[in-house]
Amino acid sequence: MKLTIIAGARPNFMKIAPVIAAITQKQREGYAISYRLVHTGQHYDKNMSQSFFEQLGIPEPDVNLESGGGTQAEQTANIMVRFEKELMAHPCDLLLVVGDVTSTLACAIVAKKLQVKVAHVEAGIRSGDITMPEEVNRLVTDAITDYFFTTSVIANTHLQKEGKTSDQIVFVGNTMIDTLLQQRSRFTPPPIWHTAGLQPQAYFVMTLHRPANVDQEANLTLLINEIMSNSRELPVVFPVHPRTAKKLEKIAIAHPRLHLVEPLGYLEFNYLVENAKAVITDSGGITEETTVMGVPCMTLRDTTERPETCITGTNELLGTDPAALAPAMKRLFEGGWKKGGIPALWDGKTAERITQKIIELFEVKKQPAVAYE
Template sequence: MIKLTIVAGARPNFMKIAPLIHQLQKKQEEGKAISFRLVHTGQHYDKNLSDTFFEELKIPKPDANLMVGGGTQAEQTAGIMIGFEKELAENPSDLVIVVGDVTSTMACSIVAKKANVKVAHIEAGIRSFDLTMPEEINRMVTDSITDYFFTTSSYANENLKKAGIEDDCIFFVGNIMIDSLVKNLERIEKPSFFDELQTSDKKYLVLTMHRPANVDNKENLERYLDNITSFAKDFTIVFPIHPRTKPIVEAIGKHYPNLEIVEPQPYLKFIYLLKNAAGVITDSGGITEEATYLHIPCITLRENTERPETCVLGSNVLVGNDFKALEENIKKITENNWKKVQIPELWDGQTANRIVDILFDLPL
C-alpha cells in the first residue's frame, strides 16, 4: 500500500489538488493499493478563499486542518511546520505531495525531508528570478530538497536541469490547474451581482491585485487604480478584492465610476467572470494560465513572470509599472486587437492522469 500525504494551503492549491484527488479515488475504486491523507494547513483562512473550493471542486473534507491562519511570513511558516511535524509523526507517509509555491509548500517540504519522507513537487521548476517575491524563495527552497519534480513546461525542465537535477527525477506532465478548468467549464456560474452591472459579455475587464509590491503602498495602488479606470473609461472594471488589498483601497477612499468592487469570488463564479470578459488585468500567476487556455487577453502588473510560456505562446503581456505600456495594451483589448494565442504543450486536462500513473512507478 502506497501512503500519500497531499498538502494544500491557499486558493491556488485547491485547483491543483482536485484533479489529483479525483484520479487517486478512481484508482482506489479500481482496487489499486494506494491511500492518501489531505492536509489543509489553513494558510488561507477567508471562507471565500478556502472553504468554498472544497465544495465546488468536489474535494473531500481535509483529514487534518492545521488552522494556521494569518501572521507574518515567519509566523505562518513556523506554525505550519509545527503543525505538520505532528501530523506526519502521527500519520506516517511514503510520499508528501506539495503543489505550487505558497508558504505551505515550502514549510511542509522541509518538515517531510527532516522526517526522512520523500517529497514530490507539482509545478516544480518555475522561476521568476525575482528574490523580492516570497513565492520565488518558496520555489527555490522546495525544489532544492524535492525528490520528484512534476513540471508544467520546457522552461521549468531547463531551470531544474541547470540547477543540477537529474533527468530521471523530472517528469514533464503539463499543467494540472488546467485539468480543473477543463473539467469545470460546463459548471461555471454567473455571480449574483452580474446582472446588476451596467455591462454585458466582453464589455468589461476583470481586475485582480494582491501582491505586496503592488498593493501594500497606498500611493502605488492609487496610481494603478487611477490609470486603469481612466484608460478603460468606457468599460466596467470588475474587481474581486483580495482581503490583503481591501483595507488599502478603503484608505484611498476614492470613488471610480467604472470600478465595481466585489467580494472574492468562488472558483466557478470567478471563471465565469474571466471567460466572459474582454480581458483581465492581474498580478496573479495562475490567472495568466487560465486566461491563456481561455484565449482571454491578459495584462500582468509585474516586471517578470515564472510562467514565460503564457507570454511567448499565450495571451499574457507583462507591463509592470510602465503606464504607457498599460495604456497601449488596454487599448488593444478594447479595440479587439490582441495577439494570437496558442495553448502550451500538455495543457490538455490530462495532467493528473499522467502524475498518478508515474506515482505507481516511483521507488517509494
C-alpha cells in the same frame, strides 16, 4: 502506498482537486494507493478556501492545522511545528506539495527531516525575482524535492541547470488546467453579473494583491485611475483580495464604473474571466486560465514565473509602471491583441500522468480481486 497531500492556500485547491480524482479512479481500478489530505489552514477565509472544497468536489480534509495568520516567519514556524506532529502520527511514503505558497515550503522541510520523500507539483518555475516570497519558496522546496512534476519544458530547463537529473523530472502539464477544463461547463454568473448589467466582452476583470502594486497608496491610486481612464466607459469588476482591501479603505477610491466585490468562488470568478473583454492582474495562476480560455491578459509585473503564457498564450507583461496601460489598452480596443495558443500538455490529463508516475515509482500493485461464494 500511502500519500499525504498538502493544501494551504487558494491556488492549491485547484491543483489538488484533479489529483485526488485521479487517485480515486486508481483505487477503483484496484491499486493499493491511499491518501491523507492535510489542510494547513494558511488561508481560512470561507471565500478564499472552504468554498473551493465545496465547489470542486474535494473531500473534507482529514485534518486542518489552523496555522493561518502572523508574519511569514510565524506562519512558516506554526505550519512546521503542527505538521511535524501530524506526519509523525500519520506516516506516509510520499508527501505531495503543490505550487509555491508557505505551506509548500514548510511541509517539504518537515518531510525531508523525517526522511519522507517529497514530490513537487508545479516544480521548476522561476521568476528570477528573489524579492518575492514565492520565489524563495520555490527555490528552497526544489532544493530538497525528490520528484519534480513540471508544467513546461522551460521549468525542466531550470531544474536541469540546478543539477536535477532527468529521472527526477517529469513533464506532466498543468493540474490547474485539469480543473479548469473539468469545471468549465459549470461556470456560473456571480451576483455582480446581474446587478451591474454586464455583457460578454464588454467589461474588464481586475485583480491586484502584490506589494509592488498595492503597498504604496499613491501608486495604487494612480494605477486604478489609469485603468479607469483607458477602459473606454466599460465596467471594471475588481474582486478584492483581503490584503488589497485594507489599502483601498485608506485611499477611499470610488468610480461609477468600478465595481469592488468580495473574493469570488472558483466557478463564479472564472465565469467573469471567460466572458471578459480582458483581464488586468498581477496573479500568476490567472494568466494560465486566460491563456487556455483565449482571453487577453495584461500582467502588471516586471517578471513572470509562467513565461509560456506570454510566449504561447494571451498574456503580456506590462510591468508595474501605470503608464504602460494606455498603449496596451489602445492595442486591445483596436483588435491588435495576440490570439495565443495552448501550451503543450495543458490538455486536462495532467493529474492522470502524475498518479500513473507515482504508481510506477513506488511499484504500486493492484490488489487481487476477492471472490465471494
